[in-house]
Amino acid sequence: MRTKIFFSEALRSIGANISTTAAAVMTVLIGMFLLGLFIALGSWVISWTNHVKKDLVVNVYFCTDLTCEKEALPKEINAVSAELDQNPMVKSYRFVSKEDAWEEMQERFPELTAETVRNPLPASYEVIPVNADQVQAIAASLQEPTPPGVETVKYGEKKAERVLQVATIIGAIFLVGSIILLVASTILIANTIRLSIFSRRREIEVMKLVGASNWFVRAPFMLEGLLCGLAGSILAVILLLLAKEFALPGIMGRIESPDDIQAWSFPIVALILVAMSLLVGAAGSGITLRRFLRI
Amino acid sequence: MQETDQTDHLDASRATTAELNGDPEEATQVEPVAPEPAPSGSPMIIFEAVSKVYDPNVVALRDTSFVIDKGEFVFLVGPSGSGKSTIMRLLLRELDPTGGRIIVGGRELARLRRSKVPMLRRNIGCVFQDFKLLTDRTAYDNVAYALKVQGQSKDLIRAKVPEILALVGLGSKMNSFPHELSGGEQQRVSVARAFVNHPPLLICDEPTGNLDPDTSVGIMQLLYRINRTGTTVLMATHDREMVDKMQRRVIALEEGVVVRDERRGGYG
Numbered sequence: 001m002r003t004k005i006f007f008s009e010a011l012r013s014i015g016a017n018i019s020t021t022a023a024a025v026m027t028v029l030i031g032m033f034l035l036g037l038f039i040a041l042g043s044w045v046i047s048w049t050n051h052v053k054k055d056l057v058v059n060v061y062f063c064t065d066l067t068c069e070k071e072a073l074p075k076e077i078n079a080v081s082a083e084l085d086q087n088p089m090v091k092s093y094r095f096v097s098k099e100d101a102w103e104e105m106q107e108r109f110p111e112l113t114a115e116t117v118r119n120p121l122p123a124s125y126e127v128i129p130v131n132a133d134q135v136q137a138i139a140a141s142l143q144e145p146t147p148p149g150v151e152t153v154k155y156g157e158k159k160a161e162r163v164l165q166v167a168t169i170i171g172a173i174f175l176v177g178s179i180i181l182l183v184a185s186t187i188l189i190a191n192t193i194r195l196s197i198f199s200r201r202r203e204i205e206v207m208k209l210v211g212a213s214n215w216f217v218r219a220p221f222m223l224e225g226l227l228c229g230l231a232g233s234i235l236a237v238i239l240l241l242l243a244k245e246f247a248l249p250g251i252m253g254r255i256e257s258p259d260d261i262q263a264w265s266f267p268i269v270a271l272i273l274v275a276m277s278l279l280v281g282a283a284g285s286g287i288t289l290r291r292f293l294r295i
Numbered sequence: 296m297q298e299t300d301q302t303d304h305l306d307a308s309r310a311t312t313a314e315l316n317g318d319p320e321e322a323t324q325v326e327p328v329a330p331e332p333a334p335s336g337s338p339m340i341i342f343e344a345v346s347k348v349y350d351p352n353v354v355a356l357r358d359t360s361f362v363i364d365k366g367e368f369v370f371l372v373g374p375s376g377s378g379k380s381t382i383m384r385l386l387l388r389e390l391d392p393t394g395g396r397i398i399v400g401g402r403e404l405a406r407l408r409r410s411k412v413p414m415l416r417r418n419i420g421c422v423f424q425d426f427k428l429l430t431d432r433t434a435y436d437n438v439a440y441a442l443k444v445q446g447q448s449k450d451l452i453r454a455k456v457p458e459i460l461a462l463v464g465l466g467s468k469m470n471s472f473p474h475e476l477s478g479g480e481q482q483r484v485s486v487a488r489a490f491v492n493h494p495p496l497l498i499c500d501e502p503t504g505n506l507d508p509d510t511s512v513g514i515m516q517l518l519y520r521i522n523r524t525g526t527t528v529l530m531a532t533h534d535r536e537m538v539d540k541m542q543r544r545v546i547a548l549e550e551g552v553v554v555r556d557e558r559r560g561g562y563g
Binding site: 005016202203205206207208209210211212213214216 | 387389409410413414415416417418421427428429430431440441443444445446488
């Protein structure tokens with residue numbers, strides 16, 4: 001009964017102030033569309049950095065007769081293996097023999113290896129850390145002193161640092177951008193509700209005079225804010241869906257993207273947007289009601 | 296002496312109201328010896344040394360005291376800025392007094408919780424010079440709105456609204472919008488809205504201020520009839536002729552001070 005009245009009052013007001021309402025819906029639409037892009041892009045990039053982080057390994061290169069004076073002995077290789085077994089930061093490791101390395105090399109650079117007469121590559125351990133951040137620590141544990149038979153330990157310092165840095169920066173931009181957009185949407189909804197209150201001053205005055213309870217006066221405006229938010233977010237979701245279906249294949253076709261890099265699934269993003277816009281709508285109208293509708 | 300005077304007056308006005316809508320129920324009510332639920336002696340409104348100062352230093356009311364009994368019909372007269380509207384707004388608790396006490400229907404307004412203010416207003420009908428009707432709703436919806444806002448049931452609204460509109464003489468114009476009605480008719484709608492709940496107190500802020508003299512008489516008769524149902528009526532006005540003719544209690548204000556309070560006075 002009551003809710004029915006509130007809905008009819010809110011719809012009546014939306015109809016009466018269609019231009020302001022449209023402005024608010026458009027703002028939410030733009031804000032939520034950008035937020036949706038941010039979430040999709042952000043989650044894709046985070047997934048990408050995780051993928052890259054997975055590539056972060058520590059390579060333990062053993063001596064060859066070219067680099068040191070003599071080849072590393074099996075005994076020495078086993079000693080390193082035992083050490084890795086005991087290290088809690090090591091998730092797993094893989095032995096790459098001279099021949100494996102050579103095959104890999106041949107595969108990747110056939111013209112380079114074609115004229116080489118003998119295999120110059122060292123045997124190595126490829127050590128995968130539990131956590132990508134730990135590559136440096138694992139490398140350090142195998143250096144100073146370097147175990148006998150080990151020529152050098154590499155973990156792609158530069159690459160690791162860059163990847164982690166980029167991931168942090170992207171995360172921060174993602175967060176800040178989203179917050180700015182949410183605040184902007186909230187303020188704009190607040191402004192719309194304020195205009196709505198202004199254009200309905202008379203009605204509110206009458207409501208108060210005939211003894212409407214505070215909630216009775218407020219509820220239609222709250223509902224109006226929520227409906228604005230909801231409409232904007234639904235339109236944004238539709239736009240995003242169109243973008244995903246038509247624009248994305250064109251873009252993704254050009255980017256090499258392994259299967260394990262995935263943005264968050266669309267329904268989740270859509271759900272987040274709708275929830276956020278409802279929140280923004282409620283907050284926006286709440287702020288204005290507090291300031292402009294002292295009853 | 297006074298009593299007979301009153302009845303005479305009432306009978307005269309009774310005739311006009313019966314003419315107004317030919318309500319048979321009202322005709323039967325003429326019979327009793329004291330048809331007017333005259334001031335019963337228990338107060339409806341008490342102003343106790345009330346003062347109101349607006350920012351920064353505009354004094355609207357200065358130590359104003361008066362008592363209005365239940366069932367009274369009281370005119371509040373005085374030049375613009377003498378504090379009439381301030382009294383109205385204080386009664387509705389749109390404003391809080393700077394000093395003193397206001398008691399309405401036995402409740403001290405200052406002690407009323409904010410959330411109870413709507414309850415207070417439901418018991419006070421208001422009529423204004425500018426009608427304060429909602430322009431995008433019909434006469435019916437304007438009156439129904441007052442009931443809807445108070446959470447009344449649909450059935451009750453459907454029963455009460457046509458009844459009260461017929462009572463104010465607008466039975467045939469229920470579906471007209473305010474702009475399709477004359478000033479007098481609009482004011483009748485607003486009276487209907489104010490009275491649809493039968494509030495114990497009706498306050499009117501220059502209800503005839505925008506109306507021509509003939510139309511004003513019609514509105515006054517309406518208010519008079521409402522008063523006779525037992526509702527206390529407090530009416531601020533500039534209408535000298537009307538006040539003189541009605542011979543009711545007059546409280547005159549000047550610069551926020553009560554300068555005259557006569558049981559049966561003229562505009563002065």
